[in-house]
Amino acid sequence: MASSSSDAGQSAATSHLAHILSPAGWTLLNSVDPSSAGTKEAALQLNLSLRKAGHPTDLVTAVVQQSxxxxxxRTKFGPFADTMVFTQAGLEQATRLKLAGLHxxxxxxAGITKVADLGCGIGADSLALASAEIEVTAVEMDETTAAAATLNLMPWPTAKVVNMDATEFDLTGFDGVWLDPARRTTDTSGTSRIFDPEAFSPPLSFVESLADRGLAVGVKMGPGIPHDxxxxxxxxxWVSINGDVVEAAxxxxxxxxxxxxxxxLVIEAHGATEVSxxxxxxxHAALRGDVPVGKIEEYIHEPDGAVIRSGLIDELLKITGGxxxxxxxxxxxxxxxxxxxxxxxxxxxxxxxxxxKNLRSWVKAQGIGVLDIKKRGMDxxxxxxxxxxxxxNGRDAKKKATLILTRVGDTRLAIEVEPVV
Structure with a gap:
């Protein structure tokens, strides 16, 4: 029987990880600065130089991909990334280290001392839990990902990894559970998102069943999860980091x-701000008149994505008077x-x-060469x-401008604005 594309993709990941976990592969990987594979062109040059140095092709491919x-x-783990092991899907879903620390x-x-990380992925949250001196057991069904998590958690004696189905793990003796359900499928062409909470692995209903047992349960969901x-x-x-909405916990x-x-929770370089x-x-609050609606005045504001996702614009209006x-x-x-x-x-x-047509004339008349366009409510x-x-527009057009495209009732507008720094 022919294997599925998902099986083929997983087989390739397993093969690459096996290569880099060999003594020769591990030594070669850690001799490479990840910056030397920071672009496609750089990665290609790295591949050629390593092969020219006499390293086997399969080993070089694995080392370059891991680099x-x-x-x-590095965007999620900072300097820790240079000593960790990743899979493509595991990295895409992995919690940023700063956020894992907040978890x-x-x-x-809450005084929780023993946590099961069910569906641990590459181990980001387990790493943070172990760093907080919590005894953590990281459970991962995928063998390749479990191997990566094992390596990533080796420095922490209070952490261990178990390769099994998270829904079948015995929680006797545990007072806390963390889950980051798999929300992507993997095949030879890459990864794709899953949007149905009951299609996650494990599903949301399983998470609820753990909470019903009286356990302290936390779960990371995609920020687009429907309110219903x-x-x-x-x-x-809902959490955003530097303007990017990353999760709904x-x-x-x-x-x-x-x-x-x-x-x-809005996290930026200078701190964190929360509204609740x-x-x-x-x-339907705005449609009923429970939320103030009025004309466009001197300033217009775009709420952070976490505020929008959480439906907390009404609270933000109370804070700002808008x-x-x-x-x-x-x-x-x-x-x-x-x-x-x-x-x-x-x-x-x-x-x-x-x-x-009129906007083109405006751009030309103003000599605009750089145009930022934001939009809501318009196709x-x-x-x-x-x-x-x-x-x-000619090369002399260098002026910068920003347009906000939106509508008020049935009227479509292009609002010329200047960002307030």
Whole structure:
């Protein structure tokens, strides 16, 4: 019987990992600076130079691929990435080290001492738990990924890895559970996302069953999880890091903070800011008039993605004194500038009707050569529109401009703005 594309992709990953875990492979891998595989061209040159040095082709291929993954992993793991082992799917889903540390703090604050990391992937969260002096057992069904996790967790004596189905692991003696369900499938062409929570591995219903047993349970979900799929007995915290929404974490039992149902945590270089609510998200609040809606004033603001995903714009409006410009759109407006990490602020320069021909004339007349386009509530592709509007502009066109494309009721607008630094 022919193997599936997923099986073929997994077989290749296993083969590559076997090569780098050999004495010769490990020595060669750790002699390579991951920066030397930081681009496709650089990786190709590295491959050629290693083969020219007499190393076997299969070994070189494995070392170069792992070096590429280590370089990419620096954005999540910093300098730790240069000594870790990754799979493509494992890296894509792995928790950033800073965020894994915040997860671990939930368990330490709740007094949890023994945690099962069910579906540990390459071991990022187990690493943080072990660093917090929590006894952690990392459970991973995929043999190749479990091998990578074993290597990554070797420096921590309080961590061990078990290669088995997470849903069959015996939780006797454990007071806490962390899960990061697999939300991707892998084949020879790469990885693809899964969106149905019941198609995750393990499924969301399994997570709920653990919480029903009285365990302290935390689970990392994709930030796009539908609100109607969220369990009723947990705290949900959406998290963004430097503007990128990275997860929606569900916290059950003692890991949930009293009185918080939804929260948006915005992490940036200078710290973290959070907004929260005690109640479920109500998508009809603005339509009922419970959320203020008004005209476009001197400033317009774009809430952080975590605030939007969590449905906490109403709380943000209370903090800023702003109002929506349309009950269906996340942009809000204020008369005076508002400084908050929870939203990006723009000064309104002019409001134009959305007509491509007129906008092209405006671009040409203003000598605009660099155009940033943001949009909500309009079926427009910013990249394609940018090419159309800038087409034919000469080299002398160097002015920078920003447009916000949106609608108010049935009227489509192009709002000329300047970012507030």
């Amino acid at each position: 590429e993954l280590r370089f990419k992993a 671990a703090q939930r368990y330490t604050r 799929a969220l369990p009723a007995n947990c705290e949900i915290q 569900l916290w059950f039992g003692p890991l949930a903070r009293p009185g918080i149902r939804r929260a948006a 609510s005690t109640v479920d998200f109500d998508p 109002h929506l410009i349309d009950p269906h759109i996340a942009y809000f407006s204020t008369k005076d500038p508002v400084k908050t990490p929870l939203a990006k602020a723009y000064r309104v320069v002019a409001v134009h009707p959305y007509h491509v 427009v592709t910013p990249e394609e529109l940018r090419k159309i509007l800038l087409a034919g």
